[in-house]
Amino acid sequence: MPSHVLILGGTAEARELAAVLAARRGPRVTTSLAGRVARPGVIAGDVRIGGFGGAEGLADWLREQRVDALVDATHPFAAGITANAAAAAAATGVPAVVLHRPAWQAGPDDRWHTVASLDTAADLLSSLGRRVFLTTGRLGLAAFAHLTDLHFVVRSVELPDPPMPPHTEVLLARGPFTVADESALLYDHCIDVLVTKDSGGEATSAKLTAARHLALPVVIVARPPLPHGVTTVPDVAAALAWLGLKTTGPSPP
Missing domain, CATH: 3.40.50.720 (NAD(P)-binding Rossmann-like Domain)
Structure with a gap:
């Protein structure tokens, strides 16, 4: 020991x-x-x-x-x-x-788009939707700051620092969140696409289940080696x- x-x-x-x-x-x-x-x-x-x-x-x-x-x-x-x-x-x-x-594993009903970086995720968004639920952490918003024609809903434990997209709504909250919580958030904010990092585990996976139930596309940033x-x-x-x-x-x- x-x-x-x-x-x-x-x-x-x-x-x-x-x-x-x-x-x-x-x-x-x-x-x-x-x-x-x-x-x-x-x-x-x-x-x-x-x-x-x-x-x-x-x-x-x-x-x-x-x-x-x-x-x-x-x-x-x-x-x-x-x-x-x-x-x-x-x-x-x-x-x-x-x-x-x-790491998380996609199921047959998931609409996942796996990318290598936040910059690549930002490049893909315009083709997937106009209202984005962004859960990549408060330090990564700069990668999306140039997307002036999209609306972002950002969830963070603390207020993020600029730069960030001009049309950003910040939700201050600390998980874990249930599937019911995440489904209500996606529905109430009229979300078209979810962006997240492949954090893995069960603590933050409810949003993936909610996106699957609503048939929403999910952009997932792959882990570094x-x-x-x-x-x-x-x-x-x-x-x-x-x-x-x-x-x-x-x-x-």
Whole structure:
């Protein structure tokens, strides 16, 4: 069993893993957040906020804090953090794993258009609809700012920063959301097309089900590739097993 686990967080899985480890009163657990959300919610164990200063800075922190297990539970699109974590783990010899939730899979009734980037998603929109539900995160709106003839409904935990499309309606909300919630939103706002990143998992998948029920097209931005050779696990239970801890029952909320 490790004595100090560093979790690179910002996801529901990171919060759940920290809660399980803290409840067992075993290893010290520290969750690191990038600091992009002002009110991240309650997280068990120690919490640090802010960057490390790249791979070298993270490697120094791992040594100074005597970390002997690193769990990268960041968002699937946090490619820079994941690359730095892999490099720091290799430099220090600290065992590391990426908690990489499974990607979404299209069903026979889905109308998905998979693209490689937000810019490509923006290029495709005019051919699919005029009213867009955009759930790609508040930091990616600049890719759509030039689309002056479309109306965007943007959902975000916090107010996004400009630039953004001129015809943008911002909905401040924090999930998870039910299929009924998402269906009502799409219907009430007369949405023609949904744009999202392939975050994977069940926490934000209700919008895909709602879009399927309403036969709406969905533009999905594919995930960036993982660094070569990293070890991955699909969920919290597998991360606990990797840490050498057995699951004995339901995880704390």
